Amino acid sequence: MERAMTLVLATLAALLIASDACDNIPSLTWNMTCAMACKTPQLFDVCKETLKDAPYISAMTVYAAVAANRATRSYDDTVYEMAKIVAGGLPGDQRAAYLSCTNRYATARTQMVGAAADMSSCQFARTNQEYTEAVAAVKTCGEKLVAGWLLVAAVAADLDVTTVAANLGALVTGRSSSKP
Template structure:
């Protein structure tokens, strides 16, 4: 059980690494250019999401300058994928706890399955953005988000799951990635 999710994650991360190296200078035709501040204000309707946005884009060089939003969308999607990997690792580790109840074990198994699907969906986003392919992009964002929410819905029913906070962070990052993707008009 441990080997397959790790292999999938390693494969996705390898693809992401190659994509990231080629994506730093991506600019898509028709994509707006704006500063990090303007992008976060335009994409986010709440202070929480604005804060998530600013944090996710903190490494953008010269954030006060206007940049093509493609770079912001890529940075947010990479952040989602990295966060998902850490949460999946935590879920896998929890499965090795012999004192888990049946409900806990079932929830964590479902989370590993959901996170595998979410990583694939966000991997598709990271494949499509650098080549400015927006066909199906909204569906990939939404599918990744729905997969995370599936895990959230399972762990919220557990008494004090250590995974719950991590899943919420991942969900917020996925929502942000989708919001930034909407700046393309998807």
């Protein structure tokens, strides 16, 4: 009886989620969505970690928004750490690199917030460009840092989360009837 009730509740939840989805955007498990979006084991693992608190079955837009929001939180954490490093005093080249990264992260954050809003509104005219600019911004930051410097690993992890968010978003924009 308990199992039947769980199945009924899960079905009802799926129907409610599907009714809020954008046109032509399916509801899937996050595991299936991650498998579709991430072709490498590393990115698949990042995707699973990113979506672990999301509903197990949901519209792809929900997963894309969750990933975009996760990326922005990660950016905030990394920029906070960069500010502490810069405030602690650095040689000129390192200071310039971290300050440049802070600016690039501001760009990435703005673009990722826009992508999350796009998922909520089912309006995708700029979404692919927002993801492209966010990935480029974090990647550019990573290229400015030298191996052994603080936060190199954090920026690499941010690039992975950004890439996962972009891949999840691409699943949505590729299926949307309101493509750019």
